[in-house]
Amino acid sequence: MADILGAFEQAVLLAIVRLGEDAYGRAVLKEVQVRLDRDVAAGAVHATLDRLENKGLVGSRLGTGTPIRSGRPRRFYRLRPRGFRALNETRAAVESLWRGLDWPLGEST
Amino acid sequence: MTATPPEWAEALLRLVLDRDRADSVSGDLLEEYRATIHPAGGQSRADRWYVMQTLGYVARSAGFWAAIFGGAFVARTSLDWLAPTDDFHLRSAVSTYVGVGTLMVAGLWAGWRSSTFAAGTLAGLATAGFGAVVSIVGAVALLAVAHDPGTMAAIRGSGGLAEVFTLPFMLLLPGAIVGTVGGVAGAAVRRVLSPGSPSPTQ
Numbered sequence: 001m002a003d004i005l006g007a008f009e010q011a012v013l014l015a016i017v018r019l020g021e022d023a024y025g026r027a028v029l030k031e032v033q034v035r036l037d038r039d040v041a042a043g044a045v046h047a048t049l050d051r052l053e054n055k056g057l058v059g060s061r062l063g064t065g066t067p068i069r070s071g072r073p074r075r076f077y078r079l080r081p082r083g084f085r086a087l088n089e090t091r092a093a094v095e096s097l098w099r100g101l102d103w104p105l106g107e108s109t
Numbered sequence: 110m111t112a113t114p115p116e117w118a119e120a121l122l123r124l125v126l127d128r129d130r131a132d133s134v135s136g137d138l139l140e141e142y143r144a145t146i147h148p149a150g151g152q153s154r155a156d157r158w159y160v161m162q163t164l165g166y167v168a169r170s171a172g173f174w175a176a177i178f179g180g181a182f183v184a185r186t187s188l189d190w191l192a193p194t195d196d197f198h199l200r201s202a203v204s205t206y207v208g209v210g211t212l213m214v215a216g217l218w219a220g221w222r223s224s225t226f227a228a229g230t231l232a233g234l235a236t237a238g239f240g241a242v243v244s245i246v247g248a249v250a251l252l253a254v255a256h257d258p259g260t261m262a263a264i265r266g267s268g269g270l271a272e273v274f275t276l277p278f279m280l281l282l283p284g285a286i287v288g289t290v291g292g293v294a295g296a297a298v299r300r301v302l303s304p305g306s307p308s309p310t311q
Contacts, residue, residue: 029137041162041165042138042141046134046166050127050130062133068139068143069136069137070139075130075133
């Protein structure tokens with residue numbers, strides 16, 4: 001079995017997939033906040049991006065700066081093949097766990 | 110006028126970021142500060158948000174080392190309370206080496222990441238500070254579980270409760286000094302081995 005991702009790692013990776021070419025740090029942060037419907041610390045997203053990059057699940061490149069960032073560059077992320085594989089395997093594992101059970105669960109289950 | 114976060118917070122943030130990531134990460138925070146937080150809440154709320162985000166980065170960077178540092182304190186306290194001895198020489202030597210070694214490596218790692226020796230100072234200070242909190246919480250938990258007359262006698266024989274609750278905070282200054290030494294070494298090694306600019310990973 002390969003990488004089974006945690007919920008937050010999945011949220012970050014799926015945000016990168018959804019954002020496509022526009023997946024830079026702040027955009028990923030906003031997307032994760034919207035999808036999880038809660039406030040998320042920027043440090044948590046950046047730490048997760050670093051970890052995923054060290055594990056070889058995502059790659060990054062530097063873009064250009066903008067005035068609102070005082071010229072500081074954006075770092076854009078994209079999934080590597082291993083990242084896609086990890087997401088697919090995680091989804092398959094979760095579906096396997098739920099197979100045969102009605103959702104949502106109730107006390108009668 | 111362009112909104113600007115507190116300069117000291119920006120400087121603190123850069124001390125805990127990898128040199129190659131500092132501009133892009135601080136740029137993300139600055140963009141969020143100017144585009145979302147400041148327009149919605151004004152200067153003081155935006156500044157508060159920026160400071161809290163920065164402290165989050167500091168806590169993340171020191172958390173691992175603080176857990177080791179504080180854990181070593183708790184382990185030593187447990188040993189002294191639950192397995193009393195008259196000869197503390199070996200225990201003192203081991204816990205001192207573990208403590209100094211942890212602070213040194215924390216400083217070395219921080220200096221390496223940011224290429225600045227001041228990052229080592231901050232790492233040493235944060236490791237000792239957060240580690241002190243870990244050790245106090247651990248000691249209180251231990252005391253809640255073990256407070257029979259035998260354990261209380263062992264506590265008195267090993268320096269008393271006052272030492273357990275004050276000593277960790279007395280290590281803030283030594284922590285900063287040892288962290289600085291590590292930071293100087295880490296920054297120097299990074300500058301020698303990797304003087305170049307950031308590069309993409311794909």
